[in-house]
Amino acid sequence: MKRALLLVTMAACASDVDPPWQLDHDRIIAVRATPPHIPAGATSTLDLFVGHKGAPTSMQAPDVATVVSPMSLADTLTGNTVTAPSEARLAAARTELGLMPTDPVPLTIGVAEAADQLAATKIVWLGDSADNPTLDEVAVGDVAPGASIVVPTLTDVHLFVNADDSVDIVNWLTSCGSMHDYDLHKAYLRVEKDDPTTGELAVVLRDARGGVAWQVWPISAQ
Helix, strand or coil: CHHHHHHHHHHHHHHCCCCCCECCCCEEEEEEEECCEECCCCEEEEEEEEEECCEEEEEECCCEEEEEECHHHHHHEECCEEECCCHHHHHHHHHHHCCCCCCCEEEEEEEEECCCCEEEEEEEEECCCECCCCCCCCEECCECCCCCEEECCCCCEEEECCCCCCCCEEEEEECCCEEECCCCCEEEEECCCCCCCEEEEEEEEECCCCCEEEEEEEEEEC
16 A cells, blocks of 8 residues: 555656646545544544546545554554544554654554545544634635635636634635635635636645645636
């Protein structure tokens, strides 16, 4: 699995010419663990946000998931579900990794989407509790988006999500028009004359504790 992840990642880097905000591209955009931090005995479920060339994005369970580190906790993963082990095993893992007695244990998991041979990694933290962030106060063109979005062409359409750029990671992505300032909580979309006028708009928010949230809307330009 480690070798497969490395080969897929290298191949992706070698052929990746699309801008990072482009949704019309084969790649795993984000991996989510729900929740990202779990205490002993609790469970977390993995899912993927995947981009597809020439097709809409999808949200799906990984086709393959395997523990990369620490291997002493490999049995905590079954399918796409992680079950945190006992406090005694967590204490042993902290000693193995050189962590402090109260530190959460990082369980690194390799995930893959088989259809397009895509791979990524995700850390699930064991031994404490934390939830994924929520997407608050999202605005497209200064209004809250509905089930689908219509924007004008040849106009800067301002995008906003409530986040702190100093600690959070925000990515705006689109397959309609072109994105500007895609990695800031305030971005803008512009549909030029030769840009695609239909597609999807997405925002992904990653917080400082490894939590992930995303949202996707159909979008068109007129």
